[in-house]
Amino acid sequence: MPQTPQPLPPFPAKPQPLPDFPGYTTLDKEVRIDRLPVEGTLPEWLSGTLIRNGPAKFEVGDYRLTHWFNGIGMLHAYSFGEGQVSYANKYPRTTAYDLAVNKGQLYGKQFGIDPCEELFGRHFAAYSPNISDNTNVNLTRLANRFFAFNEQPLNMEFDPRTLDTVGELTFEDQIVGELSTPHPHFDFERRAMLNYTTAMRDKTVYHVHYTPEDTLRQTRLATIETGEDPRYMHSFAVTENYVVLVEIPVVIDRERFLEPGNPFVECFSWQPERGTRFLVVDKREGRVVRTFEGPAFFAFHHINAAEVGSDLLIDIAVTETPYESVLGLAPSEDQFDLQAYGYAARRFALSLSGASNTARTVDLADAGVEMPRINYRAHNGKPYRYAYGLGHSLRSLRAMNRLLKLDVVAGTHKAWHEKGSFPSEAVFVARPGATEEDDGVVLSGVLDAKSGTSFLLVLDAASFEELGRARVPHHIPNDFHGVFFNDLPRLGG
Numbered sequence: 177m178p179q180t181p182q183p184l185p186p187f188p189a190k191p192q193p194l195p196d197f198p199g200y201t202t203l204d205k206e207v208r209i210d211r212l213p214v215e216g217t218l219p220e221w222l223s224g225t226l227i228r229n230g231p232a233k234f235e236v237g238d239y240r241l242t243h244w245f246n247g248i249g250m251l252h253a254y255s256f257g258e259g260q261v262s263y264a265n266k267y268p269r270t271t272a273y274d275l276a277v278n279k280g281q282l283y284g285k286q287f288g289i290d291p292c293e294e295l296f297g298r299h300f301a302a303y304s305p306n307i308s309d310n311t312n313v314n315l316t317r318l319a320n321r322f323f324a325f326n327e328q329p330l331n332m333e334f335d336p337r338t339l340d341t342v343g344e345l346t347f348e349d350q351i352v353g354e355l356s357t358p359h360p361h362f363d364f365e366r367r368a369m370l371n372y373t374t375a376m377r378d379k380t381v382y383h384v385h386y387t388p389e390d391t392l393r394q395t396r397l398a399t400i401e402t403g404e405d406p407r408y409m410h411s412f413a414v415t416e417n418y419v420v421l422v423e424i425p426v427v428i429d430r431e432r433f434l435e436p437g438n439p440f441v442e443c444f445s446w447q448p449e450r451g452t453r454f455l456v457v458d459k460r461e462g463r464v465v466r467t468f469e470g471p472a473f474f475a476f477h478h479i480n481a482a483e484v485g486s487d488l489l490i491d492i493a494v495t496e497t498p499y500e501s502v503l504g505l506a507p508s509e510d511q512f513d514l515q516a517y518g519y520a521a522r523r524f525a526l527s528l529s530g531a532s533n534t535a536r537t538v539d540l541a542d543a544g545v546e547m548p549r550i551n552y553r554a555h556n557g558k559p560y561r562y563a564y565g566l567g568h569s570l571r572s573l574r575a576m577n578r579l580l581k582l583d584v585v586a587g588t589h590k591a592w593h594e595k596g597s598f599p600s601e602a603v604f605v606a607r608p609g610a611t612e613e614d615d616g617v618v619l620s621g622v623l624d625a626k627s628g629t630s631f632l633l634v635l636d637a638a639s640f641e642e643l644g645r646a647r648v649p650h651h652i653p654n655d656f657h658g659v660f661f662n663d664l665p666r667l668g669g
């Protein structure tokens with residue numbers, strides 16, 4: 177059905193620079209430290225490297241950015257072995273980095289608003305390709321190549337031992353499109369990475385594709401034409417038999433998006449009257465086999481999904497807060513008042529055998545999380561009990577300030593909190609040989625705002641109590657996502 181053009185929501189007041197807070201303070205130092213001071217005792221079995229990605233530079237030239245997501249990306253590597261931790265960090269030498277540092281210019285498409293449109297009536301970007309190589313969101317490994325990416329189909333390869341930049345990595349038969357997700361899945365049966373790319377030149381097409389783990393060759397699994405403008409989907413769900421794309425009602429204006437220079441958020445409109453649509457793709461048939469409807473909500477991240485009986489369960493970290501504040505269309509002090517976000521861990525049950533196309537919803541626990549992670553290797557796409565993520569206390573006005581472990585079976589949670597500290601995403605690492613779902617540790621980089629430095633926190637995943645911490649000599653700005661590679665040895669070890 178052709179879509180009636182909808183007005184964008186009222187444009188906000190003048191974008192404000194990011195607040196003066198260590199999480200949004202530029203980190204210029206690049207270091208390599210063989211042994212961080214460790215307090216407590218790290219498990220002997222903990223061996224491997226956690227590589228994290230996120231914005232770390234918030235000024236270009238004399239201008240302070242207005243949106244967290246626009247920050248220039250940095251990689252951080254924490255390597256573990258014999259109870260010790262080494263650390264290294266480096267900016268990928270991208271065009272975006274080079275222009276920001278050497279010419280004071282933003283490069284390519286931005287997620288949030290940049291300040292110079294306001295100041296000078298023009299976009300700040302000196303060059304306006306409709307894609308940015310500021311790959312500051314997530315990373316993965318395929319065919320023993322490591323690469324970082326953002327929400328567009330561009331991959332920046334790096335050397336995991338030095339964090340040096342290798343260069344842009346293009347897949348064979350790479351599917352052409354304008355948007356992708358920084359949250360690819362790994363299909364353990366197919367031994368392949370699964371993701372989707374949104375193409376929007378002539379019409380909206382979601383291409384679901386996979387890349388076998390020992391290749392860099394993208395293969396199309398399903399091509400979905402919706403007949404409408406595309407939706408913003410930061411992640412998606414996968415189970416043994418299905419891929420599920422969840423079209424939340426953040427509608428992308430294709431024409432605006434295709435025009436170079438327009439940041440993501442200026443192309444989005446919140447159209448809650450459209451509700452949410454669940455597109456269920458059968459992996460073997462390569463097509464949409466069912467479509468379900470649900471209430472409007474905003475979400476960045478899926479938690480997990482599972483097939484139970486004839487139900488498909490889709491668990492998502494949702495918020496019903498109007499998306500403007502979440503996406504920072506109106507950056508202000510309140511943008512960081514995450515209490516107002518009201519996150520919930522919500523389950524959407526889709527009955528594959530029933531006639532109803534309406535999703536049934538239930539909240540999974542007495543707390544919500546953002547940046548959710550699970551015991552992915554053992555439980556992704558399958559029934560599970562525990563999710564780890566970020567939450568907030570009533571008094572936090574700046575950022576999420578606690579780590580949470582949700583028990584989605586009992587509906588309860590455990591929390592780790594330390595006054596004045598702001599954790600990052602909680603990455604679960606299983607103990608080798610573990611049979612219990614939560615037998616392992618949770619790793620999180622924590623910003624200690626009082627001292628202006630950070631530490632890598634290691635919690636026992638079962639008790640959610642601290643085992644130890646390794647202090648970094650500087651602050652680590654609020655980052656996004658990371659991956660633990662258990663076969664990457666300790667740097668400098």
Ligand SMILES: [Fe+2]
Nearest residue numbers: 358410476657
């Ligand atoms: Fe994300």
